[in-house]
Amino acid sequence: MIKLSTTQLWVHDQDAALEFWTRKIGFEVREDVTVPEMGNFRWLTVGPVGQPDIAVVLMAIPGPPMIDAGTQGEIANLMGKGFAGTLFLTTEDCQASYQELSSRGVEFTEKPEERPYGIDCGFRDPSGNSVRLTQVREMAAL
């Protein structure tokens, strides 16, 4: 059976991302390994409490020789414009999560709203990545 274990977000600053995802969103650190012989490459993953088999890599955008400077700039640009991908999270209570995260200073781009699929809101991480937070409605079986 193929399962999803880890997905990846580009971030402009791993320390800022770590602070955001742990202190503000409440994720836990899974792995934080720096490898000196690889130009201090840092493998940094976080994940939701209670879902130990799923993690997100907070990946710094590498430069040469891994990625040429032009491409590195393009990725940073796409990320900063909010077009580098979206993370979809769920919650049991969208309104309560919205209140809690707002009080910790998370900047919401959309307040909780009723949708056919549930109650949904959206915010961004410090790098510009878009995150949706949805209280999924129980759908009648098809």
Add this chain to the structure above:
Amino acid sequence: MVAVPPVRHLLKAKDLADARYVEPITVDDMARAAGLSRAHFSRQFRRAFGESPHQYLLTRRLERAAAMLRSTDRSVADICMLVGLESVGSFTSSFTRTFGESPTAYRRRYPDPMVYARVPTCVLRAYSRPQRSTFGEDAAPTAGLAS
């Protein structure tokens, strides 16, 4: 500490338009959210997102307005206010420029939402049930019941 890419600040302005277009915000407010002067901001925004901040904010509002014209019976003036625009005259002309017809003409092409809004759901469902007799039950003899 690594600096955020400069476009990240422009995204704050775009997010402001998305989150608060129902309020009478302007391009000046967007420029402030990005921390840039108005003229510099407009140029940078266009370079990053391919359209002017004015166009982005306006089309966001017009999309909502069109949806409300289709799905509600609110007046054009109400809808204009509900999408954060203050002048019905300029709303009507930008709507017409964008959709090729006036808000009123646009609405006329869709069924009146009130037709459905006033009818109780149970009635709508009962009367919308497809009329089709497939099993020939009508023709079945009822002699057994009658006797």
